[in-house]
Amino acid sequence: MDHTDVAAAARRIAPYARRTPVLRAEVDGRAVVLKLEHLQLTGSFKLRGALNALLGGDRPAHVVTASGGNHGLAVAAAARLLDLPATVFVPESVPEAKARRIEAAGAKLVRHGAAYAEASAAALAEAAESGSLYLPAYDHPLVIAGQGTCAAEAVADAPDVDTLVVAVGGGGLAAGTVLGGGGRPTVLVEPENCQAMHDALAAGAPVDAAVDSVAASALGATRVGDLPFAVVRHARSVLVSDAELLAARDRLWEEFRLAVEPAAAVPFAAWLAGRVPGGLACLVICGANTEWMPR
Missing domain, CATH: 3.40.50.1100 (Rossmann fold)
Structure with missing residues (x-):
């Protein structure tokens, strides 16, 4: 699999999927780009x-x-x-x-x-x-290539970004981002105690992992897929706490009026905590399917 599979996917899905926008912002004196994929039809990149x-x-x-x-x-x-x-x-x-x-x-x-x-x-x-x-949720080449169109759009619309940051469940979006990101480094973010990719990277192969997080409904894979793991095995992996991701979710609402599910705030939580390297990061805000109502 490579970027040509992502390009083919983009052509296939163009009549049906929404091209979601990017938002350039400044937070705490730092520039950041948000890929607003929670605005996708169905409320997520899936x-x-x-x-x-x-x-x-x-x-x-x-x-x-x-x-x-x-x-x-x-x-x-x-x-x-x-x-x-x-x-x-x-x-x-x-x-x-x-x-x-x-x-x-x-x-x-x-x-x-x-x-x-x-x-x-x-x-x-x-x-x-x-x-x-x-149709598996993530361990499938066509699924991975389709998810990669999100990153391909982001770097086309914001070519100056130098790092892509995504939440990880089973690994489909993570692998697609590596393939579709034009060679830019990808940072993989998971909640603590819901970290199948982090554990797989540490072990050198997919392993069974615990699932215990407020973001588990979206990121609750107990084991990452073999195909995604093969693509992302050299990517950087970081963790955030449930408290950090919930605070990031609340801040997305307070500062940008973006109402998202907990999993979608995971990249922002890592970026706020200073765990994302690079100068200008693009954070994929991946989903909005939640019953949560902002206060």
């Missing part, structure tokens, strides 16, 4: 990968997936745009805001298990039994 995966191969009769929420909503919306039936398995802990939107997009919603891994196993079994296409 639509990009879902569309590219469904458009980049043979048209399936039916698509099945598992998700903590945002990927399921993306698959549901992409399937609706392409007039395909879809079934989405989610853990029983899925936030109601995400479950409601998945059903509103027209997909069949199945709640199964306490964690994403259990929902994924059930979805794989369903796809095998029914002969449907199973």
Whole structure:
């Protein structure tokens, strides 16, 4: 996989996905660029990968997936745009805001298990039994290439950025950002105790990891994908606390009137804490699917 796969994905999804804007700002005397991907259709970057995966191969009769929420909503919306039936398995802990939107997009919603891994196993079994296409949330080349279009847009619109910063769950956006970022360094940010990529990089291979964070509904992969790990294995990994990411979420609202889910504030939290190197960073604000209401 390389940047040509991202370019091909950009052409495929252009009729359906939104080109989200960048915002240049100054915070605490430092310049920063925010890629406002929470304004994407479905409220997260996940639509990009879902569309590219469904458009980049043979048209399936039916698509099945598992998700903590945002990927399921993306698959549901992409399937609706392409007039395909879809079934989405989610853990029983899925936030109601995400479950409601998945059903509103027209997909069949199945709640199964306490964690994403259990929902994924059930979805794989369903796809095998029914002969449907199973679309993984991150461990798939077309999904990764689709997610890479977010970074490609950001560097095209703000070519002076020297570092890209993304939140990490299973690794699809992280890998896509490495591929689509035009060679710029990518910083991978995770919450403490929800750090599957950080642990994988330390171990030299994907490993099982604990999931315990307020951002777990979006970043709660218990193990990163093999394909994403192979792409990002030399990237910088940093951690933030739940207190830091929630403070960053609140600050995005107070200073910019951006209402986002906790996972979307993770890059901003790392940047505020001084854990992001470089002169001008681009932070991907990745999702807005939350019940949280600003005070």
